[in-house]
Amino acid sequence: MEPKIVISILGGLIVLVLLMGAPLKPIRLVGQVFVKVLIGALFLFFLNAFGASFDLHVPINLVTSAVSGLLGLPGLAALVIIDLFIIG
Structure with missing residues (x-):
């Protein structure tokens, strides 16, 4: 497609x-999920920082951050259990 047409459609x-008016509820939900995933990544960072002395490392990626962020501490505990008993 021509760039003029794409710009016209987007405009x-x-x-x-x-x-x-934009529907606010879906935008708010996406924002809350994004913040929770960031908090999950922060949880994983602290787990890796303090777990290094116990030879514990859970990789920080989108999936593990989402699990620990959306499920909270039980999700973080599940990731640790999976890392200890299933993976390693």
Whole structure:
């Protein structure tokens, strides 16, 4: 497609969203999930920092961050159990 057409379509969609208003609930939900995944990554960072003396390392990636962030401490404990007994 021509760049002018793509820019025109995107501009029209932006104007339409501005005039009609964006639905706030899905945007808020995506923001909350993003914050929880970041908190999960922070949990994993501290687990790896303090678990290094116990030879414990859980990789920090999107899946493990999502599990520990969305499930909280039980998810973090599940990741540790999986790392200790299943993987290693």
